[in-house]
Amino acid sequence: MNAAISGICRKTACANLIPPSLASEQICLDHFLDEAFGRTAETMQRCCAGQAIEAKRLEQLLADALTIVTHLEGGASDGKPEERDRILELLLSLANLHEYAAHHAISLGPAS
Numbered sequence: 001m002n003a004a005i006s007g008i009c010r011k012t013a014c015a016n017l018i019p020p021s022l023a024s025e026q027i028c029l030d031h032f033l034d035e036a037f038g039r040t041a042e043t044m045q046r047c048c049a050g051q052a053i054e055a056k057r058l059e060q061l062l063a064d065a066l067t068i069v070t071h072l073e074g075g076a077s078d079g080k081p082e083e084r085d086r087i088l089e090l091l092l093s094l095a096n097l098h099e100y101a102a103h104h105a106i107s108l109g110p111a112s
Helices: 029-048 055-073 081-103
Strands: none
16 A cells, blocks of 8 residues: 555444545545445435435535545555455446436435
């Protein structure tokens, strides 16, 4: 790992280190990915069900993508193929959600 560490994950019973790209989140990469996958899956389910998507949720998904790209740029997952696979899977899921939204009429809920 060629990037500095920003502390220890704030999640209970987790001693994983926080990469610099997640310093503002104060969680490790594993927990960030778990949460981001959950947000992405929930949003896709809402889209498929024809439910409105809150603008705040879309902003969070965009922030998730930016955080992951920043993480990759920093080289923090170099040498860890399982992390890189999960990161790429998340980016693909976000791209699929974007593609779905582009081809279907989705409505945005009120900004929160």
